[in-house]
Amino acid sequence: MWIQLRVGVAKYGAIAGINLQNQLAYVWDTISRSTHIVVFMFIFTQLWGAVYRLQDVTEINGLTLANTIWYFLMAEVLQIGQIRHDTQITEEIKSGAIAYTLGKPYNYLGYHFSNGMGETIVKMGLLWLLGSPIALAFAGWPDVRLAHLPAIAVVYLLAIVVNFCIISLIGLMAFLIEDTFSLRLIYQKIVFILGGLLIPLDFLPEGLQRVAGLLPFQLTTYAPARLFVGFEWPMFWRQLQMGAIWLAILLGLLSLQYRWAARRLAINGG
């Protein structure tokens, strides 16, 4: 079993490594695709700076202006840098290339995850590099303790995995409907509000806050961003618990959908 695990880690690690190298080879291309975070961050600093100034407060629902700005940087990095393999899955299904991909000696979704991680690491790193000077200039250094960073990293990784599961569910829907673009658009838009991308959940009306807190969307954006700017152990454990529950549900759904999809696949010739 250990040998199998080691082989698996080496195999998927190699897939991630190849895409990582690929992204680094075209790093200028990735940088040019990531520059819009500078625009977003600048707009957010102006908007939320005006809100705090006009409200004449230093804190809104536990978040200072500096907290809010760093929250948005974290949330934007997570959303823009996430793995987006649904278009790839859709294309493979539409073109029939999935018949060849499934025949290769790796788990189909495992491949997409490790391949996506190779890209996401570079992308998120660059987004941080480009966005943090704006946050630093307007908000100063974030109030984060080193001791909390490993716990934040766990929730960060959880966010990536939960998002991956939802995007995979959307991608595999291509077996049923030809174009899954609109489904992803709907998902992304839900994350805008219920995931806390455009406005931290703390600023929403209480009822909506409670509903959003129970859904998986906040795990992909709000949870890591909020813990980053104001870490509390009870909040960490609560998010971890929610993450475990939703991960179990999403992985179960994904496994059922994958088996159903594989049964629907018809391969002719060779």
Place this chain on the structure above:
Amino acid sequence: MDKTLSRQRAGTLLAHVRVELAFIRGLVGINLASAMEYRATFLTQIFGMFLNNGIYFVFWYLFFDRFGTVQGYNLEEVYLLFAIVAMGFGLAYTLAGNTGWRLATIIAQGRLDYYLALPRNLLAHVLFSHMVVSAIGDFFFGIMAFFFAGRFHPAEIVLFVVSCVLSGCVIVGYGLIVGSAAFFFGGAQQMSMQAANALVSFALYPNTLFSGFARLLLYTLIPAIFIGGIPVDIVLGRDGRLLAGLAAAAAISLGMGTWLFYAGLRRYESGSDINVM
């Protein structure tokens, strides 16, 4: 004699404009028919864009509900801003979809050859040969947003429509400028895409948020104020002078775009893609 000659010239010019307009109408008609061939995808894209804009509506509703007025803007004014930007964007990209990164791609891949080989006005042919289907969703969303803004005085309606058309012209002109950059810098697709995104991102927020150098930037390099903030002021203040200013900005934007396109065309190298049949 002179009078007859100038009348003849004017007649020829008018006939030429009529022919070009008929050609553009034909192109737009074909684009629409071709997009509607895949009915489900056509409707999904329009609905998707409607939903996309709708979420921002929800955001601003929640935002103003919680924080009230921000820098002179309240909910109705933001709805009006959305109506103008969405409709201007919708008009621009529904009719003239080949601007910005699409134009940069055509240039970089040497696909201008196809248009160069045909006996038509090159720029008009390129610009109006593509329709961004989702932009139709923007157009209709703009109409809906205008109803939410609640500006129903006939003068406001007229100013709204004219401002949207001018806003669309600024968007097309800007798309031409950043797309034509490909003549000079080669692979300028990413740059033109980022520039177009920045234009819309800035335009969708109250311009009163920005001051100093950022504001100067929004009047020049990223002229977002001309597609959002100024049209809003025109409708709210029923300001004819500001409207004339916006018309001038639209003319400058289109003029600069056209000039840059033809200046860049002299540097264009064929992609050996001449395939007229």
